[in-house]
Amino acid sequence: MKMAVLLLAYGGPDSLADIPAYLLDIRGGRATPQDLLDEICHRYAAIGGFSPLLHITQSAAAQLQARLGLPVYVGMRHWTPWIKDTVAQMAADGVERAAVICMAPHYSSLSIGAYRRKLDEALAQLARPIDISFVESWHTQPDYLEAVAANVRAALARYAPEERDEVLVVFTAHSLPEFILQRGEPYDRQLRETAQLLADRLALPADRWTFSYQSAAKTGVPWLGPQIEEYIVELAQAGRHKLVVAPIGFIADHVEVLYDIDIGVQQIARQYGVRVERPPMLNDSPAMVTILAALAEQALQPAIARG
Structure with a gap:
């Protein structure tokens, strides 16, 4: 065969x-x-x-x-x-x-x-x-979890040792229309499970990590949130100025990573005095x-x- x-x-x-x-x-x-x-x-x-x-x-x-x-x-x-x-x-x-x-x-x-x-x-x-x-x-494949966790560790290491306890890790994924929740689809649940498993591997306490969506389209219907562009502002206003933004819903360098995070989110972060580090994607x-x-x-x- x-x-x-x-x-x-x-x-x-x-x-x-x-x-x-x-x-x-x-x-x-x-x-x-x-x-x-x-x-x-x-x-x-x-x-x-x-x-x-x-x-x-x-x-x-x-x-x-x-x-x-x-x-x-x-x-x-x-x-x-x-x-x-x-x-x-x-x-x-x-x-x-x-x-x-x-x-x-x-x-x-x-x-x-x-x-x-x-x-x-x-x-x-x-x-x-x-x-x-x-x-x-x-989304729970052990090699995937370990590889993403290793990349997040590398991003955390860009901060000085004395700063790391102040760094908040924000796991992100592409938003989808909210109606998938009414359909009972597992997308949101799977993403949050991945985020929790990564936090466990990274030994991050509950106040050191969170989850956000990104890259919502303007279609006239509600999309899953919070959206990272708005969430960055809320975090800054709450005094969180050191972030690692880790797109766990993406494997490779999509435009949603290279533009939405590396350009769009970074512009907003600079306006509010927030430092954002992004782990490398798994790519090839x-x-x-x-x-x-x-x-x-x-x-x-x-x-x-x-x-």
Whole structure:
């Protein structure tokens, strides 16, 4: 049986010229208002004019392939290489069974569920099915927790030893519409569980860490909060001027990290006399490859055992 791994990520523009078509796909074919287009172009221009997500994911995939000795493919939800094209290539290569891992640890129907729907649409087009083991969430995976905790420790170490007891760690994740709570989805619960487990590993008492959302879209419906941009101001007014902001809902250097945190949040923090340090993302690090290898091996274990 020919086995493989498929890594799924959000996708991002390769250049500023790609942004109109990229947004058109995200918005399901609806035209993008000019002010929104201008704002998104501004944000990508500020981080270098493109998204590094594809390069990061392909680098992780190449390292994972070398680690596992299995082919590893990459599919993007909103840009090339499209999930449907990657799945078609897998079928052409004779793949019979695949572990599918989304490059996001926490489940929501709006995030991981959307990847699954795109995958199912692609699989439905195949003449011969591929047996799929889909990893729905991995927010408590031990290697993931240890790798994020190590990066948070490194960020805390940028403060002088005598300052560290005053530093507040703020774990963040991408906000989603509040209606997911009414649906009973586990996204918020999983994020808070991850944050608590990280705090435990870091031996942070309750007054040394907190949780916030970030990067909410303006859609006319309420989104999960608090929002980090407002929360920074509240913390400053409460006398918390030393922060580590750790985006635990992201694995790689998305625009939500490189712009929303590194530029947007930092601008607000400076206005209020707040120092913000951000841990590095896992990206294509050896630690990330270890996480992906463990997830893939677990997903494929029955097939590996059968030989």
